[in-house]
Amino acid sequence: MLSSMLKDYQSKQAVQKENLEKRKNETLQSAIALCNKVSDDLNNQVAIAYCNQKKIDAALKIFQKNYNDFQKMCVEWSSLSNKINDLLKRLMVKTKVEIITEIPNPHLIHKIIFIDNKLFVWIF
DSSP states (O other), rough: HHHHHHHHHHHHHHHHHHHHHHHHHHHHHHHHHHHHHHHHHHHHHHHHHHHHHHHHHHHHHHHHHHHHHHHHHHHHHHHHHHHHHHHHHHHHHHHHHHHTTTTSSGGGGGEEEEEETTTEEEEE
């Protein structure tokens, strides 16, 4: 009787040990699968971030080129605007001189003023 109880106990112990080993292997396989899944997901996110960074870098290069072109155009426009203003000033001075020289009896004119390119003459 004692030997049969010992055999039953040992067989139950063997079954429990086998079940424990089976659960241990299942747990290990689940942990490996989880690590692989997390690693794959992380790699995908890193790949997406890398692609986005490449797109941002390309867009930034285009923006920098456009900014530099715009800056050059602004400098050119400013230079042209200054040249046009200088030419207009010279033209106005020349026009004013021509107007003054065309005035009859200039010795009677006391004061000549140009306001908004309109001629005001004081005669005394």
